[in-house]
Amino acid sequence: MARPGITREQVFEAAEALAAEGINPTVIAVRAHLGSGSPNNITRHLSDWRAQRETATVESVPAPPEGFEQAIRQVWAHAWKAAQAQLVGEREALNEARRAIEQERASMLAEIERLDAALEAAQERAMAEAQALETERRAHAQTREALREATVLAEERARQIERMDVERRENQVQLTALSGRIGTLEAENQRANADLELARQRLSEWRAQASQSPGTNGALAKELDSARNHAREARQIADLAGKKVAQLERDIEVERRAREEAERKLEVQERELAELRSRASD
Structure with a gap:
């Protein structure tokens, strides 16, 4: 500067x-x-x-005292000249000493200049180091804040993973229950179809028996009425069995759709869970 x-x-x-x-x-x-x-x-x-x-x-020569005689003036002038000559010699010695002092002073001043420059350079370095330290401190503060946010995010992801694990296990239990329910309904449907087929066979048998009874006497009439009653009962049983089969088929379809939805939901949750675990490990 x-x-x-x-x-x-x-x-x-x-x-x-x-x-x-x-x-x-x-x-x-x-x-x-x-x-x-x-x-x-x-x-x-x-x-x-x-x-x-x-x-x-x-150069300011003192005037001789007033009132002195000429001799005193001559003595005064001679003494003054002698003193002046001595002063010239002393001045030369003094100048020589002054030059030596000035050289030493110049060296000292040069050293002062050097020290001033060194001080200014040191101050500039200290300022630069202080700025670098402040920049590093801010960077460390940002790093600590980022670490804190990352920790919070990791904890939240861990909680999400735990919740999704619980939901996945619940969905798996539900899926297992749905599969069991579908199996039960399918077995019941098979039994209902067998009952329906048996009812149809009985209806056909009773109808055939009724058509093979041409007489109108009392015994045959009773047997015909009995056959007709059995035919009506068989028809009712067949109708009930058909309705039950249709209802079971609808229930099975509903359960299958629920199982497909549960499987789809479980697959989505497993993908999300895998992604959360991957992020948590980064």
Whole structure:
């Protein structure tokens, strides 16, 4: 992230303010005073400020005290020149020391720059890791919710399988009962058909017997009446047997349809049960 530019005037004002407070205007102090700024820019502007201040100090030669004689003025000038020469030498040594300090400061500032960049990179990595962690946390939350829903669905399917197992067993019992009922009805139908056939045979016999009795005397008349009565009874028995056979056939048809419906329902339930078990095992 680029830092805002710091002007020469801002550095000069900060250095003057620090010096006025009795604080040595170092790069770190000026940067803290300004609140921001590139250490390299501050170093360059601060060097200009120090050079300008030293030049102003050196070039302002103090005037000799008023009222002194010419000799005193000469002594004063000689002393001042000697001091000035000494000051030049000290200034050169000071400049040399300052250059060494500036080099060391430049190294320190470069290290500060490097540490700042490393800090920013670390902050960016921490932010990226925090975002990744949040994404992973949400993914885990979604996974837990999906697992919970899957568990609920599995439990519901298990209950459905259990209910369908019960229904299938009940249907099988019902189907077995229907099959037994059909067998009973078919046996009863066979007996009714046999009774019907026997009644028809008896009716034919009585009719033949009646037709073979041409006489009209008392004994024959009684025998004819008896034959006719037997014929009527046989006809009634045959009619009842026929009706019973027809009813039994209708009952058998109803029971067969019920068994077919039960078989179809059982087949559908077995397919649904197999599908539920397959889903529950996924």
